[in-house]
Amino acid sequence: xxxxxxxxxxxxxxxxxxxxxxxxxxxxxxxxxxxxxxxxxxxxxxxxxxxxxxxxxxxxxxxxxxxxxxxxxxxxxxxxxxxxxxxxxxxxxxxxxxxxxxxxxxxxxxxxxx
Amino acid sequence: xxxxxxxxxxxxxxxxxxxxxxxxxxxxxxxxxxxxxxxxxxxxxxxxxxxxxxxxxxxxxxxxxxxxxxxxxxxxxxxxxxxxxxxxxxxxxxxxxxxxxxxxxxxxxxxxxxxxxxxxxxxxxxxxxxxxxx
Numbered sequence: 001x002x003x004x005x006x007x008x009x010x011x012x013x014x015x016x017x018x019x020x021x022x023x024x025x026x027x028x029x030x031x032x033x034x035x036x037x038x039x040x041x042x043x044x045x046x047x048x049x050x051x052x053x054x055x056x057x058x059x060x061x062x063x064x065x066x067x068x069x070x071x072x073x074x075x076x077x078x079x080x081x082x083x084x085x086x087x088x089x090x091x092x093x094x095x096x097x098x099x100x101x102x103x104x105x106x107x108x109x110x111x112x113x114x
Numbered sequence: 115x116x117x118x119x120x121x122x123x124x125x126x127x128x129x130x131x132x133x134x135x136x137x138x139x140x141x142x143x144x145x146x147x148x149x150x151x152x153x154x155x156x157x158x159x160x161x162x163x164x165x166x167x168x169x170x171x172x173x174x175x176x177x178x179x180x181x182x183x184x185x186x187x188x189x190x191x192x193x194x195x196x197x198x199x200x201x202x203x204x205x206x207x208x209x210x211x212x213x214x215x216x217x218x219x220x221x222x223x224x225x226x227x228x229x230x231x232x233x234x235x236x237x238x239x240x241x242x243x244x245x246x247x248x
Contacts, residue, residue, distance in 0.1 A: 028129045
């Protein structure tokens with residue numbers, strides 16, 4: 001599987017409600033050593049309800065300049081969320097389905113102020 | 115629609131966090147001497163055993179950075195065959211920062227074959243092309 005297979009895929013809840021599209025995959029380097037770094041596992045998917053892509057990650061970081069561009073890109077990515085891998089039920093026919101009771105998290109990267 | 119500021123922060127993790135598109139894709143790849151290798155065009159992930167019933171305890175792991183002639187698919191859409199990608203194994207990645215540094219020489223990677231071919235067959239045939247400028 002390559003990352004592009006996931007990016008842009010629609011994400012549905014267990015009830016079939018559309019949450020949005022996958023715009024990014026969050027990786028965590030906390031696996032066993034794999035060469036020079038730890039193995040990078042998929043921690044979750046960043047889902048955007050209004051766009052099929054994210055530009056420069058303004059909605060995930062504390063960067064707010066240039067102000068006009070930041071406001072526009074944050075508006076475009078409004079309502080974005082992070083779903084953890086453990087809450088994914090299936091990935092078939094280019095559609096990601098969540099488990100019942102899946103928790104939605106803020107996509108904000110910790111360490112960045114709001 | 116719920117604003118992300120209303121959502122809880124995800125559980126903390128011990129390791130470094132990277133957003134694949136934000137922190138890896140389209141980054142330049144350099145070898146330890148600063149020689150450009152290529153750019154990160156995609157990531158290869160390990161295949162889950164069963165896509166219809168994903169195992170919550172065995173998430174995919176990045177196995178390689180992928181690079182290749184993806185310009186056409188980026189403009190016109192579609193998906194390039196896996197065989198057209200050149201793999202740079204994750205185990206040689208040393209530092210995924212502003213640029214992605216690998217821990218092996220560029221010449222040892224398949225990703226730099228075009229550069230080597232141009233150097234040997236084109237640049238090297240130009241008078242003075244086989245030595246540093248004096």
